[in-house]
Amino acid sequence: MGTDMAAPGQPGCTSYDAIVIGAGIQGSFAAYHLAQRRRDTLLLEQFFLPHSRGSSHGQSRITRSAYPEEHYAHMMPHSFRLWQQLEDEAGILLYSLGPDAVLDAVTLAQRFPGLRPCPGEVALWDSSGGVLLADRALRAVQDAFRRRGGTVRDGEKVLRIDPGAVITVTTAAGLYRAPRLIIAAGAWTNAVVAPLGLRLPLQPLRIDVCYWREKEPGSGGAVTPCFMAMGLPYAPHGIYGLPALEYPGLVKVCYHHGSPTDPEERDRTPPGSPHPHIALLSNFISSYLPGLEPQPAVLESCLYTNTPDGDFILDQHPKYSNIIIGAGFSGHGFKLAPVVGQLLCQLSLGEEPSHCMAPFAISRFPGVLRAAL
Known part of the structure; x- marks a missing residue:
């Protein structure tokens, strides 16, 4: 027009x-x-x-309602309504959601055998949390x-x-x-x-998007909820994960931070350690998701653009x-x-x-x- x-x-x-x-x-x-x-x-x-x-x-x-910042928590119900309107208009599934509860380590491990939380840790289960089908x-x-x-x-x-x-x-x-x-x-x-x-x-960051393979195919290690792991001393920015979608049997687990980059050169291999957070993620996988191989099977890149x-x-x-x-x-x-x-x-x-x-x-x-x- x-x-x-x-x-x-x-x-x-x-x-x-x-x-x-x-x-x-x-x-x-x-x-x-x-x-x-x-x-x-x-x-x-x-x-x-x-x-x-x-x-x-x-x-x-990942989509969720749980937010520490009040302004985002207030915006999320509105956002869900608008996602539903688009889904109705498009006539296709755009997201899937999981029920609210606080789960202790034992209950969490029973409900999701692929997860091995540490004793004393708890999880908030957000019933509105789930997966947005991004593409x-x-x-x-x-x-x-x-x-x-x-x-x-x-x-x-x-x-x-x-x-x-x-x-x-x-x-x-x-x-x-x-x-x-x-x-x-x-x-x-x-x-x-x-x-x-x-x-x-604005600081563009190059993010390592990592996918981790089940040690035993079909063992259920890939059947995990969306999760965000906060408060880990070795991962101050948090670690998040999603169930296998992009690649069969590969769970998406990433560090919520990256390396400063020029967006025009995102895919150029940087000097020194090209993937500085892989060891951090491998440590997390070994501790919390022992059914997965501790080295990524697929490694891709994405960009964050962060404000201070x-x-x-x-x-x-x-x-x-x-x-x-x-x-x-x-x-x-x-x-x-x-x-x-x-x-x-x-x-x-x-x-x-x-x-x-x-x-x-x-x-x-x-x-x-x-x-x-």
């Missing part, structure tokens, strides 16, 4: 009601919510879809966006953004204009916003109020993407946000506004 505003002899420039940069799960949901509100929306992606270069690929993510969910929201008239253009890297009452976005393939812009570019966010005079405290406090950035550009930024999802944003997309949409339309936005303000970080390049 869109309206061609080119004058004769000039490069084509198509106009929209809104442009979203970044077709990961956050940007895709923002575009979907704009299209729901009948805004003619363009969703731009620098890589050809589908791709595994960012933070939204893979088959599985399927991303395709579903993008398909729903297209059905509502939205336009997706992939393989178009943004080269320039000219702010104003009407914003012009120049890509490798064209020029686009809109009165509102949402930037949800993941690990590439600072590269996109730096020419707009903004430097956000682990909270998202969902806010207007400090100088250009019609440019909205969603960034810094810090490895826990996928489950909240439906409500994050709605909040970004509401900010771009000048609507009252559905949730308190104070935890996500850019102003909590001093010195981010600089002279435009």
Whole structure:
């Protein structure tokens, strides 16, 4: 859709009601919510879809209601409702959930024989916890966006953004204009916003995504719940795991942290120890999941984009109020993407946000506004 505003002899420039940069799960949901509100929306992606270069690929993510931060705990019921709406619209299963209870070590081991907790340890069983089928969910929201008239253009890297009452976005393939812009570019966010005079405290991290094989095929070692192990002295950022989905018989167990990286060079082998957290995970596997081999069978990569406090950035550009930024999802944003997309949409339309936005303000970080390049 869109309206061609080119004058004769000039490069084509198509106009929209809104442009979203970044077709990961956050940007895709923002575009979907704009299209729901009948805004003619363009969703731009620098890589050809589908791709595994960012933070939204893979088959599985953990979802849960249990959060130590009150603002996320309040957002999760809303997010579940929006996931259900998308699932109903798409007509396919997008997530599966497990019942709430506190389980001591003995009860936990009886219920899940593959887990061997230490005496005295307890687990909170979150009945809303489970698995989001990530690849399927991303395709579903993008398909729903297209059905509502939205336009997706992939393989178009943004080269320039000219702010104003009407914003012009120049890509490798064209020029686009809109009165509102949402930037949800993941690990590439600072590269996109730096020419707009903004430097956000975002740290891209390369995450080792590890899959561990059963010692005895069919022994049940791969039948584990989603879990998050917190408070381990050798793993201060926590360890999480999901049952076998991507690869039959291989359980996904990862450290919730990684190594600083340039997103353009994520897959280049770094000097020194290329996978510094494998030994940490092997120690955990040997202690808590003894039915699994203590060395990973498959090793893949993903990107986190972390803020210093682990909270998202969902806010207007400090100088250009019609440019909205969603960034810094810090490895826990996928489950909240439906409500994050709605909040970004509401900010771009000048609507009252559905949730308190104070935890996500850019102003909590001093010195981010600089002279435009």
